Amino acid sequence: MTSAIGAVFWLAFAIGAVVAALLVPSGWWTWLIWLAVVLLLLAPIPGLTFVPSVRFRIHRWEVTEIAVHVRHGWLTVVDEIVPLSRVQTVDSTQGPLMRHFGLRTVKVSTASSAGIVEIACLDDALALEVVAKLVAITAATPEDAT
């Protein structure tokens, strides 16, 4: 979905490059501009075809009584674990597109700026359930969050 938006941008760049190719006086650099046009047209193809399914296959999450665990990425795979005793805030966000598809992202922040964990694009109802659960558990853990 985000890749679709990305594709629109790539397309815009490609059109810009075509315009440039037509406007700029021709010379030895003309073929470079056309090469750029082709690359810009090819660039979004992975994002529109197989990348989302790979991302979806890799993405997983788990909330237990003790910690949140999220795995995401496609070329680079990232695993994140944050114990609930160290959670400071739990947010949920929903952009316009996400609202259309009934999705919601849960964001768990800790006292560290490096310690922000996102569970991206959950089902709306499920996301709210997860938020409620996280809030209930973190409120019940009395430790200092630093």
Add this chain to the structure above:
Amino acid sequence: MPPEDDWQRLAGWTAVVSPISTLRQAIVPVVVGAFGAGQANPLIGLLVAVGIAMVAAVIGLIPWLTTRYRVTPTHLEVRKGLLNRTTLTARLDRVRSVDLNSTLVHRALGVTKVSVGTGVDEGQINLDSLTKDAAARLRRELLHATPSPSATDPVEASGDNASTVAAPARDVAPGPITDDGEVIARLDWSWIKYAPLNLKNLAIAIGGLAAFFGAFSELIPWERTIGIRVDDGEINGRPIESFLDMLLFAIPIALVVAVLVWAAGSCVGYVVRWWDLQVVREQGREGTTLRRSFGLTSTRATTVEEAKVRGATSTVGPLIGLAGGADLNLLTTGLDDNFPAVLPTAPESVVSTVGKDILGEDAFSAPLTGHGPLPRRRYWFRALIGTAIGTSVTLVLTVLIGVYGDLWLWWLPLAVLVVGLFFELLGAELAYRHLGHALTERYLVVRAGSFTTVRTALQTEGVIGWRVKQSFFDRRLGLAQVTAMTAAGREHVEVPDVPLETAVALATAATPRTVSEFVE
């Protein structure tokens, strides 16, 4: 002395100090404005200058007239502002650091600026300025006062109406505060040898000089001051070629002079900055505090609750390392600067002794586990790729210059190849040799870096999460980039290029409760 719960004013000298600091920020526009007006008519220029000085004096009076502070048994309260009256209230048990800073002006007048850190990110409370005694008393009240009965009560219950509670007598010794406490470290003048080796300061100095000449080069009358006039292809009327032979001598001499000036200047700067450095451990309200004080012209004294220390790093820079020195920084939470330097660059033995003292165990000397042969392969491979790219780029440039400029610099790519290969491979090997981690009783210890080595010791208590990152190439090699999230210091500690199993084992061992259930 007034009773403890009375509102107190700033020192009278504030009326002098604050206009000076206000003026210092506005000095350039003021001078330019007065100068501009003065060129048209000297009288107007004078009037403008006097007017600005009077405005500054009035502005300077406002803080003194409007600021009041007091320490109740549970809170520090500060009221300030002329039109917008604000009252700042900080719970004493949330006060985490107290800084006393005085510039030369402050010192001449016997006053000092007090900054109170409360753990809120923008929450520094500044009192500029107090008399020395008042500042020392305030510092002691904030961090070291023996808690009176009402202050030891659970404060959570009624924190808000505490200001209405009458303050009971408190056993704070009036008068000058003596420096009691255990001295952890003191400046040793032999450390001054590290001052000229500090490349970071050298870069700052060169940057400053460059900016200065960049800004004022138009204004400097080169011809009149050093008698050099550069015209088209000629210097002082003689062709440039006749100076090339002279340059052969002039450049080495200039370099030697520059090195000598830098050596002398950096040593003087070092003396002025670190004069009378002391790191002292004192008994505070809740647990011990660390106090570091130093400075010749302007003095700084920083006090930090030791409970906020989550670890420390020891950094060995390239030249400093060859001279056997290292830097010691603390990793703290909730302070204004969470990566405070404890000492100037000092010998490694001192850094490890002081580090051991503050960390409570000898984490810096813990034997490290290496990361196996894979990182070495990766670093050497990267070094070779880097050199290859650098050499081919130079080769292409050389050919281009040769074809278009008819100037064959055949030795240039060769030089890049030899020098680049040497430094890249040296860096790769060092990076591999330095790589390692360990888990002591309370600390996660990591060492990484090639020419600059950083050894970090972070309390496992201070780890608030883990991130394990594997790029495509990482997965092929079975390596992982591990980040320990923390609220202390730079907020993350990296363990680069660890074999995945080792990474999982490390995270499990460091924070068993969190990680163990996710290990497949």
